[in-house]
Amino acid sequence: MPAWDHPAPFVIRRTVGEGDIDGLEHTNNAVYVQWCEQAAWAHTEALGIDLAAYRSLNRAMAVIRGEYDYLAASRLGDGLAIATWITGWDRRLTMTRNFQVCREEDGTTLLRGRVTFACIEISTGKPRRMPPVFIEVYGPAIIDPTEPGE
Template identity: 30%
Template sequence: MHRLFTQPIRITDEVIDTNGHTNNLAYLAWMQEIAMAHAAACGWTLERHAQEGTSWFIRSHFIEYLRPAMAGDDLVLATWVAGFAARSSPRRYLFWRPHDQRVIAKAETLWVYVQAATGRPLRVPASVQNAFEVIEDEEEVMQTLVVEFSQP
């Protein structure tokens, strides 16, 4: 079980927008990629969902951009499951720059558990809930990032 899941991101010229910083669509793509990687690491691959006849749909995204990320920046993207409701689960994200220990952006996605064939919401089964350890406190995430990724 991976309580907090992280991946490094190097900001490249390809994701820079006309304002000279990282395009918001890049953040969304990274959020989806890391959510899927985290789920797979916890045993819920796309193949397993297909076998179960289930999937997750996104109901909403919220992103708060705190600082710009520029070409050449090295970031750490962290994600975690923040809880479970009957048919949904909020997942949170932090885009963090280790070199100055600054949060670049915070985000949350509300994922809805559905029957794949119909898109109809389903109850999130215990087998899914038990695969993920919930982190409710963002401060715990920040402490982990500082300890694991701070550069001397």
């Protein structure tokens, strides 16, 4: 079981496949970013907002900054747990998510990430205030990033 950085993570699981491996015989760095994106979407959907809701509101949370620390490699066949938490927001425009990718076999943390999102109007791509439903749905999911994990 991984030692999570924060309590109560939202977790998805993936197994490293042949298409995830690069010329150095480990998981390509871009694949980790895709898995983090998948975890963020799955968490958002679990909270009650999906792509159809984004479209009907003409609003979305779009990445404006991503930071990833690659700490160890994963290899073909490794089972991984990808965790995410919403760790901050300004209740108007931006939101921050943290990510942690761990190898399930030994609990080793392979990656830590932090991504900042901004609310945009889909039709124009311009920043816009979060609609009330975003505040209602995302707000209760925000954790205090200073709390120690499990």
